[in-house]
Amino acid sequence: MDRLEIKASYLQAAQLFAAKNDPRYYLKGILLTPENGGQIVATCGHKIIAIQDDELQALADPIIIELGGPITGYADIARIDGLDDGRGIVTMYRGGNIVKTAAWSKVDAKYPDYERVMPQPHRESAGLVGVGFNAEYMAICQKAARLITGKKDTFVKLSFGAVDTDIITVSFGAENVRMGVMPCRIK
Known part of the structure; x- marks a missing residue:
């Protein structure tokens, strides 16, 4: 091909x-x-x-x-x-x-x-209080969601793993798209 x-x-x-x-x-x-x-x-x-x-x-x-x-x-x-x-x-x-x-x-x-690192939908938070992440990466997820949906007012949902080192799942309703952001330490 x-x-x-x-x-x-x-x-x-x-x-x-x-x-x-x-x-x-x-x-x-x-x-x-x-x-x-x-x-x-x-x-x-x-x-x-x-x-x-x-x-x-x-x-x-x-x-x-x-x-x-x-x-x-x-x-x-x-x-x-x-x-x-x-x-x-x-x-x-x-x-x-x-x-x-x-x-x-x-x-x-x-x-x-x-x-191996992709967000998995079946993992649930076990009382996670907070997690750090780079806000610029979230903005990129938002931009990708807007590109794919063609809508300016697309919202994203954040889902957190059981511990603060699990990848943060970012979703926006498109079942064929998976996005994730690695957490970071906050000093």
């Missing part, structure tokens, strides 16, 4: 969660995987998003792509060309018209086991 079309908002939201300047170069990429019903995954190690999209089930193998720049702008569809070559172009469309293009290249690495 040399070409893939996905919702542009999914790719834009994932780009918000990818690392910017990190020695772990693979975290600067976005994982596209056919596993678990097809997933778009991005993390910087402090915040994470996994978006389920059936279109990715057509991929033969997982691939990590690093975009050559931000893919901002109003678009409906993102077409990723060149999957067989390991580099290509992401073309963003709105109403059939091209609104943005960006180069991408394959990151030759193994992506971390994201399912």
Whole structure:
């Protein structure tokens, strides 16, 4: 499969969660995987998003792509060309018209086991009093929710694990999207 079309908002939201300047170069990429019903995954190690999209089930193998720049702008569809070559172009469309293009290249690495740290819905708080987190990461979760829903007044729900070191689950009603923020120590 040399070409893939996905919702542009999914790719834009994932780009918000990818690392910017990190020695772990693979975290600067976005994982596209056919596993678990097809997933778009991005993390910087402090915040994470996994978006389920059936279109990715057509991929033969997982691939990590690093975009050559931000893919901002109003678009409906993102077409990723060149999957067989390991580099290509992401073309963003709105109403059939091209609104943005960006180069991408394959990151030759193994992506971390994201399912190990992903928020799990069955965990409940056992009297947790408080937890610290970076508010900027919550703002990114809010921005991703707005991108995906297309609504300006999207609200997020925070769910906490049993202890203050569990990942904080951030949800907004889209069942195919999981987001999380790692807690931090407050001195």
